[in-house]
Amino acid sequence: MDHSSIENIGKHLHNFPGGLKLKHYKALSCSKPLPAQQLPLSQEYIIPVSQHLGRPAEIIVSPGQQVKKGQPLSVPGNASSTPGAYVHAPTSGEIVAIEQRPVPHPSGLNSTCIILRADGKDDWIELEPVTDYRQLSRQQLIQRVQMAGIVGLGGAVFPTDIKLQGGAGSIDTLILNGAECEPYISCDETLMKQDPEKIIQGALILSQVLNIKRVLVAIEDPMDACYQKLQTSIKTLGAADCIKVVRVPMLYPEGGERQLIQVLSGTEVPAGKLPVSMGILVLNVATAAAIKDAIIDGKPLIERLVTVTGAGICEPQNVVARIGTPIADLISFCGGYTPGIASLVMGGPLMGIGLQSDSLPIIKASNCILALTHADISSPQVEMPCINCGDCVGVCPAGLLPQTLQMVIRAENFEALEELNLDACIECGCCDYICPSHIPLVDYFRYGKSEQRVRTVERKQSDLAKLRFDRREKRLAKQQTERRARHLKRKQALAGSSDKKDSVAAAIARAKARKQALTTTPRDSDSNTDSGEQS
Amino acid sequence: MEFSRSGAPHLPPENTVSKVMLQVILALIPGILAMVWFFGVGVLIQIALSILFAVLLEWAMLKLRGKPIRPFLSDYSAVVTAILFALCIPPLAPWWISLVGMIAAIVVAKHLYGGLGQNIFNPAMVAYVVVLIAFPLELTRWLAPRGLIDVELLPGLLQSLQTIISGLPANLSWDAITQATPLDLLKDGVEQNQMISEIRQAPVFGNYGGRGWEWIANFFALGGIWLIWRRVISWHIPVAIIASVIMITLPAWLYDPSSNPIPLQHIFSGALVLCAFFIATDPVTGCASRRGKIIFGLGVAILTLTIRLWGGYPDGVAFAVLLMNMFAPLIDRYTRPRAYGKPR
Ligand code: SF4
Ligand code: SF4
Numbered sequence: 001m002d003h004s005s006i007e008n009i010g011k012h013l014h015n016f017p018g019g020l021k022l023k024h025y026k027a028l029s030c031s032k033p034l035p036a037q038q039l040p041l042s043q044e045y046i047i048p049v050s051q052h053l054g055r056p057a058e059i060i061v062s063p064g065q066q067v068k069k070g071q072p073l074s075v076p077g078n079a080s081s082t083p084g085a086y087v088h089a090p091t092s093g094e095i096v097a098i099e100q101r102p103v104p105h106p107s108g109l110n111s112t113c114i115i116l117r118a119d120g121k122d123d124w125i126e127l128e129p130v131t132d133y134r135q136l137s138r139q140q141l142i143q144r145v146q147m148a149g150i151v152g153l154g155g156a157v158f159p160t161d162i163k164l165q166g167g168a169g170s171i172d173t174l175i176l177n178g179a180e181c182e183p184y185i186s187c188d189e190t191l192m193k194q195d196p197e198k199i200i201q202g203a204l205i206l207s208q209v210l211n212i213k214r215v216l217v218a219i220e221d222p223m224d225a226c227y228q229k230l231q232t233s234i235k236t237l238g239a240a241d242c243i244k245v246v247r248v249p250m251l252y253p254e255g256g257e258r259q260l261i262q263v264l265s266g267t268e269v270p271a272g273k274l275p276v277s278m279g280i281l282v283l284n285v286a287t288a289a290a291i292k293d294a295i296i297d298g299k300p301l302i303e304r305l306v307t308v309t310g311a312g313i314c315e316p317q318n319v320v321a322r323i324g325t326p327i328a329d330l331i332s333f334c335g336g337y338t339p340g341i342a343s344l345v346m347g348g349p350l351m352g353i354g355l356q357s358d359s360l361p362i363i364k365a366s367n368c369i370l371a372l373t374h375a376d377i378s379s380p381q382v383e384m385p386c387i388n389c390g391d392c393v394g395v396c397p398a399g400l401l402p403q404t405l406q407m408v409i410r411a412e413n414f415e416a417l418e419e420l421n422l423d424a425c426i427e428c429g430c431c432d433y434i435c436p437s438h439i440p441l442v443d444y445f446r447y448g449k450s451e452q453r454v455r456t457v458e459r460k461q462s463d464l465a466k467l468r469f470d471r472r473e474k475r476l477a478k479q480q481t482e483r484r485a486r487h488l489k490r491k492q493a494l495a496g497s498s499d500k501k502d503s504v505a506a507a508i509a510r511a512k513a514r515k516q517a518l519t520t521t522p523r524d525s526d527s528n529t530d531s532g533e534q535s
Numbered sequence: 536m537e538f539s540r541s542g543a544p545h546l547p548p549e550n551t552v553s554k555v556m557l558q559v560i561l562a563l564i565p566g567i568l569a570m571v572w573f574f575g576v577g578v579l580i581q582i583a584l585s586i587l588f589a590v591l592l593e594w595a596m597l598k599l600r601g602k603p604i605r606p607f608l609s610d611y612s613a614v615v616t617a618i619l620f621a622l623c624i625p626p627l628a629p630w631w632i633s634l635v636g637m638i639a640a641i642v643v644a645k646h647l648y649g650g651l652g653q654n655i656f657n658p659a660m661v662a663y664v665v666v667l668i669a670f671p672l673e674l675t676r677w678l679a680p681r682g683l684i685d686v687e688l689l690p691g692l693l694q695s696l697q698t699i700i701s702g703l704p705a706n707l708s709w710d711a712i713t714q715a716t717p718l719d720l721l722k723d724g725v726e727q728n729q730m731i732s733e734i735r736q737a738p739v740f741g742n743y744g745g746r747g748w749e750w751i752a753n754f755f756a757l758g759g760i761w762l763i764w765r766r767v768i769s770w771h772i773p774v775a776i777i778a779s780v781i782m783i784t785l786p787a788w789l790y791d792p793s794s795n796p797i798p799l800q801h802i803f804s805g806a807l808v809l810c811a812f813f814i815a816t817d818p819v820t821g822c823a824s825r826r827g828k829i830i831f832g833l834g835v836a837i838l839t840l841t842i843r844l845w846g847g848y849p850d851g852v853a854f855a856v857l858l859m860n861m862f863a864p865l866i867d868r869y870t871r872p873r874a875y876g877k878p879r
Contacts, residue, residue: 017872022546041649079749086710108540140850159775183546210862226693230588251674254601256873258876261725262875268875268876269875269876270876270878271874271876271877273876273877274568296678305831310870320692326536328575333810337536339537342538343538343539343540344536344538345543346546349543349544349545350543350544350545350546350591351543351544351547353537353543354538354539354540354543355540356537356538356539356540356544357536357537357538358536358538370545374547375547376545376546376547377541377546377547379543382603382608384552384606384607384608384651384652385651385652385653386648386652387552387612387651387652387818387819388818388819388821388823389555389818389823390769390818390824390825390827390828391550392822393823393825393872394769395823395824396872397875397879398875399872399873399874399875400872400874401823401824401867403823403874405865415664421874421877424874424875424877429543429544432543432544433544433546434549434550435548435550436552436554436555437552437652438548438551440542441542442542442544445544
C-alpha cells in the first residue's frame with residue numbers, strides 16, 4: 001500500500017470494474033418520514049444467540065427467569081480465538097424457553113433461540129450513561145462497545161469491538177459506509193436523514209478510540225438530503241476538520257467494503273488481507289450510530305432500523321424494530337401483504353436470503369424485509385447451458401471469469417479454483433443477475449468455496465500427519481544410532497572383564513528384544529521413545 | 536405465513552437466451568429485406584427452408600439425446616443458425632443444399648459436440664463451408680442484383696420456388712440470370728494483373744463494394760449497431776474486425792491504389808459486415824473477455840484478408856471464423872482479467 005493514495009483517499013474518486021446499474025426502488029420506502037408511533041410491543045420475542053459472525057454465545061439466563069429490557073441474555077463464550085458478541089433482552093419480561101427455532105440464515109437451519117414473553121412494562125435495566133466520553137480510556141470505550149453487543153449492521157455482523165481492538169494504532173482512516181447500493185434498502189439513508197447527529201457523534205467517538213484524524217462518510221450521489229443533513233451536523237458538532245462526506249456514484253456493488261475502498265482510494269485491498277492492513281477501517285453508518293447509543297446513553301443494541309418494502313407490502317416504510325420481533329408483527333404494522341405476495345426476503349434483492357416463513361425474528365443483520373410479488377420474481381427460470389456470452393465477466397467487480405468457475409465447479413475440479421481466484425468472489429450476484437442462461441452462479445460459487453475449505457482442512461491434516469510421521473521416523477533413527485553407540489561403548493568396556501559375560505549376554509538379549517518390539521509395534525514404541533527422550 | 540425459499544438474486548432476470556436470439560433475428564431483418572430487394576424472394580424461401588430443416592433436426596436431436604424439448608427449441612438458437620446460413624447461400628440454390636447444410640450445422644457441429652453452449656465451431660459457418668466444398672458449382676450461382684439485369688428476368692415467387700425445388704425452368708438459363716460476384720471478379724482480375732480501376736469498370740461494382748452488396752451491408756450494419764445499442768452484443772468484435780480490416784488494407788491502398796482496392800471495398804463486399812456483427816459475435820464459439828474479443832476480431836480480419844488475397848476462395852470469412860473458433864479458448868485463457876487484490 002503506497003502511502004500517497006491513502007493520503008489522498010476520498011479526494012478523487014476512482015472506478016471499479018464491472019458492476020450493475022440497477023433500478024433502485026428506494027423511494028418506495030423512504031419517501032415517508034419514520035412513523036410517529038412506535039412499533040407496538042410484540043407478545044413474544046425470539047432472540048437467536050448467535051447473530052454475529054463467530055462462535056455462539058454462552059447463555060446466562062434460564063427459562064422462568066424475569067429479565068429487564070437491556071439485560072444481557074448471553075455473553076461471548078470463552079474460546080478467545082473466535083469473535084463473539086453479547087445479546088440483550090429487547091424488552092422486560094419472562095424467559096419462557098430456550099430452544100431451537102428457524103432463524104434467517106442462508107442454510108435455512110434452526111438455531112438456539114431465547115424466547116422472551118413481554119410483560120408490557122418495558123422496564124429498562126439501570127443504564128450507565130456517560131456525560132463526557134472523552135474522559136474514558138480507549139480500552140474502556142471498546143469494552144462498552146463490546147458490552148453493548150454491537151456488530152456490523154450493514155449485514156456482515158462482525159463484532160465491532162474486535163474490529164476496533166484489531167485496529168489499535170494501525171488505522172489512519174475510518175470509512176463510514178452509507179452507500180447503500182442494493183435496490184430497495186433505505187434504512188441507512190433514513191437514518192442519515194433522521195439522525196445525522198448520532199452518526200457524527202459516533203464518528204467522533206470512533207476517531208477517539210482509533211486516535212485518527214480522518215473519517216469519511218461515503219454516501220451515494222443522489223442522496224442530496226443526507227448530504228445536507230450530515231454537513232449541518234458536522235458543522236454543529238465542530239467536526240469539519242476531521243469528518244468529510246464523500247458522494248460516490250451509484251453503481252452496484254459500490255457499497256461493498258472492498259469496492260468502496262477502491263472507489264475512494266484507487267487501490268485494492270491485497271488478496272487474502274483485510275482493509276486494516278492498509279490502515280483503513282470500514283464500518284456501517286448505523287454501526288456508528290449504535291456506538292453513540294452505547295457509549296453516551298449506555299444503551300445496548302436491542303433495536304435497529306429495518307426497511308420493510310416491496311410490492312408485496314401495503315405500506316412500505318422504515319421502522320425501528322426490536323431485535324427478536326417476529327417479522328409478521330412488522331408486516332402487519334406496515335399494513336400487511338398485498339394480494340400478489342409471493343416471496344419474502346431478508347436483505348436486498350441481490351444478496352438477500354429467502355425466508356421460509358414470517359414467523360422468523362428480526363436479527364441484528366436484518367437491514368431489510370423485502371416482500372416480492374409474482375411479477376417481481378417472474379416464473380422460475382429454467383437453467384440453460386452457458387453460452388459463453390461473457391456478460392458475467394463484464395459485470396464482475398472482482399475481475400473473475402464466472403463462466404469458467406461455474407464450469408470447473410460443475411466438473412468438480414476443485415483444484416483449479418485457486419488459480420481462478422474464487423476466493424476473491426464477494427458473492428455480489430451481479431453475474432447471476434445478468435446471466436441470460438439463468439445459471440445460479442452464486443450458488444455454485446458458495447458450493448465451490450465450501451469444497452475448497454474442506455479441501456484446505458484436509459490438506460492441512462494430511463500435511464500435519466506427514467510432519468508427525470517424518471518426525472517420528474527421524475526420532476527412531478536417532479535412537480537406534482544412540483543405542484548402538486551405547487551398546488558399542490559397553491561392549492568395549494566389558495571386553496576386559498569376562499566374568500560378567502552372562503549378564504552382558506542377558507543385556508544384549510534384552511536390547512535385541514526391545515529393538516524388535518520397536519520395529520514391529522511402532523505405535524507403542526512411539527510413546528516409549530517419547531518418555532525415553534525426556535529422561 | 537409460509538413461503539417457498541427462493542435463492543438470490545430476487546429480481547426478474549434481465550435477459551434470457553431466447554430474448555437474445557430473438558433480438559438477433561430482429562436485427563437481421565433490415566439486411567434481409569435489402570437482400571430480397573436486390574436478389575428476389577429466393578432469399579426468403581431459403582430462410583424458410585433452412586429454418587424448417589433446422590428446427591426438425593434440432594427437435595430430433597434433442598429427442599435422441601433425451602433433452603427437454605421446449606426450453607431448448609424456444610431458445611431460437613437453431614433458428615439464428617438457419618437464417619445466417621441461408622443468407623450465405625445463393626438465393627436459388629436447390630433445396631437439398633440447405634438440408635445438407637443444416638445436417639452439418641445442427642447434427643454435427645452442434646449436437647455431436649454436446650449441444651447448445653458446447654460446440655466449438657460456429658454451426659452456420661460449418662454448414663456453409665461443408666456445402667461450399669461439396670457443391671462448388673451450386674454455390675457460385677449468385678443472381679445478378681436488381682439493376683443489372685432486366686427486371687422481368689428477376690425470378691418471381693413461383694419461379695423461385697420451382698427453381699429451388701426442381702431446378703431452373705426451361706425458359707431461363709443460369710447464364711442469363713447469374714453473374715460473378717464482385718469478390719470473384721476482383722480475385723480473377725488481380726490474378727490477371729489487371730488494374731483495380733479496370734476491374735472496377737465491371738457493372739457489378741458500386742461505389743465502394745459490389746452493387747447491391749454495399750446496400751445490404753449497410754442494412755446489416757444498421758441492425759448490428761442496434762444490437763450494440765441494446766447491449767445484446769458488445770462492440771468489441773465488430774469494431775475490432777472492421778478497424779483491423781481498414782488498418783491492414785489502408786497502407787497498401789495508399790502505397791499503390793492501382794493494384795490494391797480501397798479499404799471500403801473490402802468491408803462492403805462479401806459477408807464481412809454480416810460476419811462482423813452477426814457471425815463472429817456468436818458467443819458460444821467466441822471469446823468471453825473484452826480483451827479476448829478484440830483479439831478474436833483482429834484474428835478474423837487478418838485471416839479473412841489473407842484468404843481473400845492468397846487463398847483459393849474469393850471470400851474467406853467463413854474459414855476465418857472457423858479458424859478463430861479453434862483459438863478462442865486459448866485466447867480466453869491468456870486474456871484473463873486480473874482478479875481484485877491480486878498482484879498486477
Ligand atoms: S458473485 Fe462473485 S463472480 Fe459473480 S460478479 Fe460477484 S464477485 Fe464476480
Ligand atoms: S453470463 Fe451466463 S451464459 Fe453468459 S458466459 Fe456467463 S455464465 Fe455463461
